[in-house]
Amino acid sequence: MDNTNKIIVGISVGDINGIGIEIILKTFEDKRMLEFCTPVLFASNRLISYHKKALGFNNNIHGINNIEKIVHGKINLLNAWKEEVKIEIGKITEIGGEFAYKSLSAATKALKSNHIDVLLTAPISKENIQSEEFKFPGHTEYLEENLDGKSLMILMTDELRIGLITGHIPISEVATTITPELIKSKVETMHNSLKSDFNIRKPKIAILGLNPHCGDNGIIGKEDDEIIRPTINEIKESGKLVFGPYAADGFFGSKTYKQFDGILAMYHDQGLAPFKTLSFGNGVNFTAGLSKVRTSPDHGTGFDIAGKNKANPTSFKEALFTSLQIFKNREENKKLTENVLKVK
Template identity: 75%
Template structure:
């Protein structure tokens, strides 16, 4: 799969078209730096993108030594000094702290936030083209600056647009109507307005980010068996079905609600370009059962492209040279493809409007 991805990416780019990928390093004590370094040991990567790490040479060097890796890392003082064909690193400061692999520490969280916020600022200034984020620990990263349940909400606060978390592989894209909220709050959060908003975001993303002109979207029900006509809950009949019908009347290809168990068990998802789940685990549990380690987390709906691997910090294997790079590689390839698709879509739409 890896080699075919490279061939496909090369066939869709010119040699001079080097996308600058800004990479936040995640928790300093996790596997983020390991999967980054391992990925860019393959020098073919530099043929079609230019990576920039936001971090510390000392932290990266520590991981290189612990993992016995021999990557050459090129330090730069500013982003206008990026060198194509190199693994660039721009310093986020000289804070000294003890790296304690495999442990969630305050220092590890501070480093993750500094790396993320620095990369985000560069993204907002167009100094990098896309953002690729290594995993954070959602507990130790909390601070006055970061008071969010995850990357998605933080990025929505700092970029333009409304976000939609999409977990994706080549054959499955699952978005979430509600995201990182307590289960007790899910039912009250699901409104016609929210469902409509998320459908609109997914449809637009499928068009501009994935080149699907007439996307078909499936919507899952909330209750078991979609409520069984009110026996197991009324939300499906009173909120979800009427909303789907109203959306259909606008011309969008939206279908459902579908009971999640049968929908995934029968592989009905293969008939759709995108799927919207009502809540986090309804979408992510089957997604990870089907594709864990190969999936990508994409933040749709914002004015900038951000992807990440579908796994966490991996504290249990940090420093043991056991981390699998596949999901990170897929996230990298996805960011490049989405960036190009979106650029082409914007140009086509601009030409279409000018011709009117």
């Protein structure tokens, strides 16, 4: 492949005291990775050097001070700040959150200005990243605020894609948040993503119920019968292949999920608990519905193992390859739709 045609992957390093930098360095220890893409880390020379020394890594990093100076065939490091930073590996600190945000902010700016093609985010701590600049429950909400589109958090592997109707909200607010309009919006986003991001021509989508046993005909809650089921029937009339509601326990226990291209869970743990039980360490978090491609690994900051050379980079590698494939799929779909024959 011509170097100039390689997909440029911007990488925010996450919490500077977590395992983010370790899984990044481990991913690019294999120089063959540079045949697939051109990585750009948003951090500082001092920070990356500190982690390299602490972990005993010898990755060859190419430092740049201008995003337009990217060199293909190398691991680029854009110096996103110049000041010295106090690094305390394995600890949750205010400084760790502050510079996690600086890395994310710089990478997002480069993504919006088309200097990078996709964004790959290492894990942040939702606790210490909160500030005047970052008042969001997580990456998904921050990126929706900064990019065009309506976001849908999808956790995925090759055979399982779970999206969330409601995301990072308290469980006490879930039932009142779920409306026909919200369900329709999330179905639309997932349907479009399955077509344009994954090249699935006629996606089959399953929707989980809210209450145990989908409410048992109103005995354990009325939302399934009064909101969810009628909305699914209405969506079906538009021609989309949408099915449900399904009781979540039996749906995953019987492996019914294997019959669908995508699944929409009503709330965070309803979808993510079975996903991580089935796929933890191999899954990818993909933010569907936005104008740009963003992925991340399916795990957190790993403070308990940070600096011990124990972090597994598998999920980060999967997130990288997923971002590349989705970017290619979108480019291909863009060309196909641009060249549609117009009927007179």
